Amino acid sequence: MRGIGYSLLAAVGAWAFWPTLRDLAEKWQHDPQYSHGLLVPFFVAYLIHRKREDLKQISAVPSWPLSLLFLSTALGCRATSAIFDFLPLDGLALILVLAGAVSLIQGKEMLKTVAPALGFLLFALPLPYSMERWLSQDLQHLATLASTYLLQAIGQPAINEGNVILIDEIKLGIVEACSGLRMLMTFAAFATGITLLIDRSWATKTVLILSAIPIALIVNVLRISATGLAYVLLREAPERQNMLGFIHDFNxxxxxxxxxxxxxxxxxxxxxxxxxxEKLERVISFPIRREMPEVPARKAA
Incomplete structure (x- = not known):
């Protein structure tokens, strides 16, 4: 009977958020910057599946106040999104509704267990347009400068004019799609996913998540520099256009x-x-044996 209730609740939620799910799916399919969003729901399902033994041992103690907090916040986000046609806020409302439903049906302990999985759903949401434009422009300019310096370091007469790298008569335009924002979003999701799977300290996990930013920048600069070097080396090749197209995609x-x-x-x-x-605890608690010199027994007088 409970399974039927859950199914009806899921059906009602899917019906209410169907436009949101449709818009998100369209974003994942047609915007390369958020193509990783297609994998996010499957990864979230896997994270919950890994916790199945812990979930079975949690008793259902519904938390009405917590559920009311999540659902009322979701309602506010949904209303604001409807007024301003703001997809990220609508997606956030969907996540809040899921959290509220878990609190209402199972309670705080269940929500605490599945909270990392629900939080990972944020990577399926697009960034606000203004933030996306701001990050893209800054990353585009930074990638142009860093790639110019790298090409100069390997002996190429490269200079930059705006977001264009000049190597002799070759002009290599660093368009917005080459800013590295797409890789930054993908690597951030990837690094966070790794931290949810590995058993490491919070310090290690925090460093790993933050490192997604420099790693995305490094690999993007390597790609741009390798493409620019290919333009130089193949400037007189007969099949230049076909070869450069393949190299660009391969990079x-x-x-x-x-x-x-x-x-x-x-x-x-x-x-x-x-x-x-845990390793530090074992090292600290490890008993230290000291070899004591043997004292010869005294003979009785």
Whole structure:
């Protein structure tokens, strides 16, 4: 009987938020910057599945005040989103409704257990347009400067004019799509997902999440610089356009493997630098044996 109630509640929620789900799916499919959003619901389902044994042991103690707080906040977000046609706020309302439903049906303990999974749903939401434009412009300019310096470091006469890199007669335009914001969003979601799967200290997890920013910048600069170098080396090749198109796409595909390597190196370095709490506890509590010199027994007089 309870399963039927849950199914009806899910159906009502899907009906109420169907326009939001449709707009989010369209964003994931047609905006490369948020293509990772297609995988977010599946990863969230996996996170909840990993906690299935803990969830079975939690008794249902509905929390009406907490549920009312989440649902009333969601209602305010939904109303504001309807007035200003603001998709991120509408998506946030959906997450708040899910949190409110968990509080209403199962209670605080259940919500505490599934909170990381529900929080990860934020990566499925698009950024506000003004924030997206601001980040994209700054990252675009920073990627242009860093790529120019890297090309100069390897011996190329590169200079930048705005967001265009000049190498002799070659002009390499760093368009908004090359700003690295897409990789930043993907790497931030990826790094956060790793922290939810590994058993490490909060210090390690925090450093790992924050490192998504420099890693996204590094791999984007490497991609731009490699593409610029290919333009220089293949300037007189007969099949220049086809080769450059393939190299441009190939460098884009290689961003994720390179980022994975950098994340792996970072985890290894953090393992050397940071002592996990349980290891530190074992080291501190380890008994120290001291070899005492043997004292010869005294002979009786």
């Amino acid at each position: 884009g595909w290689m961003m994720m493997p390179v980022a994975l390597v950098l994340f792996g190196i970072e985890l290894k370095v953090l393992q050397w630098l940071l002592v996990e709490p």
